[in-house]
Amino acid sequence: MSNKSIDKAAVSAIVREHDARPELLVQILQGIVMQHGWISEDVIRQLAAELNLSRADVHGVVHYYHDFRTSPPGRHVVKICQAEACQSMGSRELTEHARARLGTDLHGTADDTTLEPAYCLGNCACAPAIMIDGKTLGRVDSARFDALLDVMRGAD
Amino acid sequence: MAATLVYVPRETSAVSVGADEVAIAIARHAKEAGAGIELVRNGSWGASWLEPLVEVVVDDQRIAYGNVTAADVADLFAAGFLEGGDHARRLGPVDEIPYLIDQDRWTFWRCGLVDPLSLDDFRTHKGFAALEKAFAIGHDAVLEAVAASGLRGRGGAGFPTGIKWRTVADTESEQKYVACNADEGDSGTFSDRMLMEGDPFGLIESMALAGFAVGASKGYIYLRSEYPLAHTVLSRAIETARHNGWLGNDIQGSGFDFDIDLHLGAGSYVCGEETAMLESLEGKKGIVRYKPPLPAIEGLFGKPTVVNNVVTLASVPNIVRLGAERYASLGVGRSKGTLAFQLAGNIKRGGLVEKPFGITLRELIEDWGGGTASGRPVKAVQVGGPLGAYLPASQLDTPMDYEAFIQIDAMIGHGGIVVFDDTADMAQQARFAMEFCALESCGKCTPCRIGSTRGVEVIDKMIANDDRDANYDLLVELCDTMEGASLCAMGGMTPYPVRSVLKHFAGDFAPAAGGSE
Numbered sequence: 001m002s003n004k005s006i007d008k009a010a011v012s013a014i015v016r017e018h019d020a021r022p023e024l025l026v027q028i029l030q031g032i033v034m035q036h037g038w039i040s041e042d043v044i045r046q047l048a049a050e051l052n053l054s055r056a057d058v059h060g061v062v063h064y065y066h067d068f069r070t071s072p073p074g075r076h077v078v079k080i081c082q083a084e085a086c087q088s089m090g091s092r093e094l095t096e097h098a099r100a101r102l103g104t105d106l107h108g109t110a111d112d113t114t115l116e117p118a119y120c121l122g123n124c125a126c127a128p129a130i131m132i133d134g135k136t137l138g139r140v141d142s143a144r145f146d147a148l149l150d151v152m153r154g155a156d
Numbered sequence: 157m158a159a160t161l162v163y164v165p166r167e168t169s170a171v172s173v174g175a176d177e178v179a180i181a182i183a184r185h186a187k188e189a190g191a192g193i194e195l196v197r198n199g200s201w202g203a204s205w206l207e208p209l210v211e212v213v214v215d216d217q218r219i220a221y222g223n224v225t226a227a228d229v230a231d232l233f234a235a236g237f238l239e240g241g242d243h244a245r246r247l248g249p250v251d252e253i254p255y256l257i258d259q260d261r262w263t264f265w266r267c268g269l270v271d272p273l274s275l276d277d278f279r280t281h282k283g284f285a286a287l288e289k290a291f292a293i294g295h296d297a298v299l300e301a302v303a304a305s306g307l308r309g310r311g312g313a314g315f316p317t318g319i320k321w322r323t324v325a326d327t328e329s330e331q332k333y334v335a336c337n338a339d340e341g342d343s344g345t346f347s348d349r350m351l352m353e354g355d356p357f358g359l360i361e362s363m364a365l366a367g368f369a370v371g372a373s374k375g376y377i378y379l380r381s382e383y384p385l386a387h388t389v390l391s392r393a394i395e396t397a398r399h400n401g402w403l404g405n406d407i408q409g410s411g412f413d414f415d416i417d418l419h420l421g422a423g424s425y426v427c428g429e430e431t432a433m434l435e436s437l438e439g440k441k442g443i444v445r446y447k448p449p450l451p452a453i454e455g456l457f458g459k460p461t462v463v464n465n466v467v468t469l470a471s472v473p474n475i476v477r478l479g480a481e482r483y484a485s486l487g488v489g490r491s492k493g494t495l496a497f498q499l500a501g502n503i504k505r506g507g508l509v510e511k512p513f514g515i516t517l518r519e520l521i522e523d524w525g526g527g528t529a530s531g532r533p534v535k536a537v538q539v540g541g542p543l544g545a546y547l548p549a550s551q552l553d554t555p556m557d558y559e560a561f562i563q564i565d566a567m568i569g570h571g572g573i574v575v576f577d578d579t580a581d582m583a584q585q586a587r588f589a590m591e592f593c594a595l596e597s598c599g600k601c602t603p604c605r606i607g608s609t610r611g612v613e614v615i616d617k618m619i620a621n622d623d624r625d626a627n628y629d630l631l632v633e634l635c636d637t638m639e640g641a642s643l644c645a646m647g648g649m650t651p652y653p654v655r656s657v658l659k660h661f662a663g664d665f666a667p668a669a670g671g672s673e
Contacts, residue, residue, distance in 0.1 A: 125506030
């Protein structure tokens with residue numbers, strides 16, 4: 001889903017779907033991130049113009065929310081829950097394992113895979129939980145993590 | 157021969173451990189065997205530890221098979237699974253599983269039972285009966301029932317719902333709103349999600365009821381983006397309700413107009429705070445507002461707004477349908493009715509347990525939960541999410557009651573219960589509480605924004621035994637400042653888990669920790 005530039009027409013289409021209503025900015029940004037994976041400076045400029053907002057307003061909202069990445073993610077995004085329920089079941093160790101296995105720190109990208117923290121995926125009775133490309137997975141130990149990564153890579 | 161009904165949950169936890177793959181395997185094997193089956197993707201009953209929990213209907217009885225994997229399916233078919241055949245995975249009739257039958261399902265009674273996306277199934281199971289009754293008895297009677305039930309906000313704050321609704325109803329305005337808070341960010345909680353995935357029409361009916369009671373024609377659901385499946389299920393249910401005249405103008409000829417917009421959050425914990433959520437719904441940064449004005453008077457877009465959590469709203473239909481007295485007869489003291497407790501973390505039998513208030517933590521953790529997953533002793537239990545205190549094993553006999561928890565400097569919050577075994581390093585947990593606050597603070601008030609970062613630094617010094625006693629005093633003072641001077645619960649309650657660690661687990665800062673019990 002990542003690329004270095006985001007198609008202007010696609011952004012305009014999302015804005016139109018939301019009737020160019022500025023109060024729907026968060027929804028519009030969410031739509032762009034779901035389609036393109038991130039928000040570029042060009043998109044911020046374009047949204048400000050199309051929604052009749054200041055660039056500072058749009059910039060502020062983009063940088064406020066964790067979901068709105070401002071650099072392109074890898075082809076795959078792996079999120080590991082860092083919150084308490086998962087901590088109690090070894091998410092710290094799982095995160096270490098994932099960092100070693102993927103060769104990147106949290107928030108980094110290696111081999112076209114981005115590793116990110118999540119703060120609760122709501123799967124706390126099946127901890128530790130992770131999310132791969134938008135799919136929540138539970139009871140993940142190191143061995144299962146490796147198997148899930150193989151499935152993810154196998155799908156390429 | 158009629159097709160055999162097979163239920164495989166389409167609920168995040170079940171799917172996270174393979175329910176989709178199991179459903180595919182069952183469909184494939186049934187086809188190969190030439191067996192006619194009807195596969196229903198229900199919600200979860202809440203016994204997450206048994207997921208994927210598959211059911212087959214045999215002689216009108218739902219026979220359950222637990223922890224089914226796709227690899228088991230061939231074997232299950234060989235064992236005559238479609239006739240309820242015996243197998244190591246067979247649990248027996250689902251309505252005889254002790255974990256489930258010993259509950260008092262007031263709010264979650266349809267979860268697991270029905271096909272979440274079938275309006276017919278919903279209608280068969282009393283769906284919209286409360287809304288129809290409301291149309292007959294009128295706004296005032298609904299408001300009175302909610303007040304008389306003693307229902308308090310299940311999001312965490314425990315504010316009386318009846319008072320909130322009455323305030324909105326009594327505030328003059330040409331436009332009012334119902335805003336459903338589905339930004340369930342607390343670790344250890346998933347009841348909102350289970351309800352939305354298992355009984356989405358139930359939430360739609362609940363919001364319409366609220367709108368009818370207070371005179372609001374528009375509802376919003378603010379759903380966290382970490383719940384993609386709930387988003388899919390809710391979107392489809394809203395569309396179906398609209399298509400069948402249960403949302404929109406003149407609902408079922410009642411003259412009442414009500415519609416719902418589903419909004420996604422964007423990964424900000426503090427947006428679960430009601431005023432930050434309203435800001436986010438208006439398309440802005442989720443920064444906490446000053447109160448007053450209360451959202452009930454000046455809420456979304458400055459209009460009177462009912463802001464309620466998913467479970468709060470979903471508790472109302474049965475209050476209207478079955479009577480406030482019945483709800484108020486459950487629970488203890490000023491904690492009326494039931495709460496959907498969520499057993500999470502290091503626990504053998506995690507899941508959702510709906511019981512009246514008054515049950516003890518020990519009953520929940522030991523009788524339902526079966527102790528820790530690791531089999532080791534319970535060291536600490538965090539109740540109420542990341543802003544809740546860590547309780548030591550010696551406090552497990554505390555009854556689940558808002559006031560009893562306040563007395564031990566803890567809170568019930570949204571009912572999440574996260575268990576830690578004796579390998580947990582509580583100094584690290586205290587550090588995480590501050591770290592999380594630093595990460596998620598909206599930044600509006602200084603004690604929260606700066607205090608949390610200083611908190612991490614001070615705790616790091618304590619852990620490193622760098623002037624530990626002086627830093628202990630400094631941390632206590634910092635907690636006082638954050639608690640007393642923060643604008644909302646984010647900064648105001650982050651000290652709860654920190655103080656609880658200082659009080660009950662000071663030894664984890666190293667043997668020479670100062671100020672411990």
